Amino acid sequence: MKALYQELAGLLLKKKNCVALTGAGISAESGIPTFRSKGGLWEKFDPVVYASAEVFRKDPSKYWTIRGDFIRGYGEYKPNAAHYALVALEKMGILRHVITQNIDGLHKSAGSRSVTEIHGSLREIYCLKCGREYLAPHVPEGLPPCCECGGVLKPNTVLFGEQLPPEALEHAYHESATCKSMLVVGTSAVVQPAASLPYLAKRNGALVIEINPEKSFPAADYYIAQKAGPALSGIVAEIRGLN
Ligand code: OAD
Numbered sequence: 001m002k003a004l005y006q007e008l009a010g011l012l013l014k015k016k017n018c019v020a021l022t023g024a025g026i027s028a029e030s031g032i033p034t035f036r037s038k039g040g041l042w043e044k045f046d047p048v049v050y051a052s053a054e055v056f057r058k059d060p061s062k063y064w065t066i067r068g069d070f071i072r073g074y075g076e077y078k079p080n081a082a083h084y085a086l087v088a089l090e091k092m093g094i095l096r097h098v099i100t101q102n103i104d105g106l107h108k109s110a111g112s113r114s115v116t117e118i119h120g121s122l123r124e125i126y127c128l129k130c131g132r133e134y135l136a137p138h139v140p141e142g143l144p145p146c147c148e149c150g151g152v153l154k155p156n157t158v159l160f161g162e163q164l165p166p167e168a169l170e171h172a173y174h175e176s177a178t179c180k181s182m183l184v185v186g187t188s189a190v191v192q193p194a195a196s197l198p199y200l201a202k203r204n205g206a207l208v209i210e211i212n213p214e215k216s217f218p219a220a221d222y223y224i225a226q227k228a229g230p231a232l233s234g235i236v237a238e239i240r241g242l243n
Helices: 002-015 024-030 053-058 061-072 081-091 106-110 166-178 194-203 228-242
Strands: 018-022 095-100 115-117 120-127 133-135 153-157 181-185 207-211 222-224
Touching: 002 181, 002 207, 002 222, 002 228, 018 081, 018 166, 018 194, 024 081, 024 106, 024 228, 053 061, 061 120, 061 153, 081 095, 081 106, 081 228, 095 166, 106 115, 115 166, 166 194, 181 194, 181 228, 194 207, 207 228
Parallel strands: 018 095, 018 181, 095 115, 181 207, 207 222
Antiparallel strands: 120 133, 120 153
């Protein structure tokens, strides 16, 4: 593995302008279950029932059933070595942006500065009636929790059947189309439009490196069959060795 990390360290240093696309796998080592791996969230809860915009309109308690604990315990999960390795790459001037599908906020709490959360964030919660904003973990009790005005509260996250925020999506397309290298970390790459971003990067000449114990992006130039923490820390250590 050391030889591969050394080779990638050299390439990343040379190319710079790197963008990371991350998914639930990067937070797995923080103790947050993924969606589609064994024991993942969608094994227990059908996303069509628990995470669709249509069902939320009729019965918001379903979504709050799967997300309430995380929101009320917001801050209990901590970033792991992989999140911190991306912060280090940003500080070295190699990584210029993180596009994440994760709604856990861990890239930002680790210290990454340039982040697009394309599926939104569980931290921000809005009243659907009066628009008042609440910040996790401070939300009223109740299933679903309601605002003082009586309106239902909804986290600022994208549900199935909803459009991604246009500005975030445009930014993600731009970063992907113009980067020189892309790290694809811990995503099954099946949910669009995120899944199309590594292809966009590759079509525009970027070197694509996937880090995932199970390969999900067949067109990657390099594939590291490792967990995100050790792999990204290993690459960062090699870059430090070269500097
Ligand atoms: P998935 O659960 O679909 O995929 C997680 C990926 O992480 C899998 O490919 C695992 O092999 C990999 N993985 C697991 N542990 C890992 C580790 N320690 N290091 C690196 N990789 C690891 O999660 P996403 O691809 O993020 O959307 O799912 C995409 C979207 O589907 C989510 O944002 C969510 C979900 O439905 C919405 O809710 C809108």
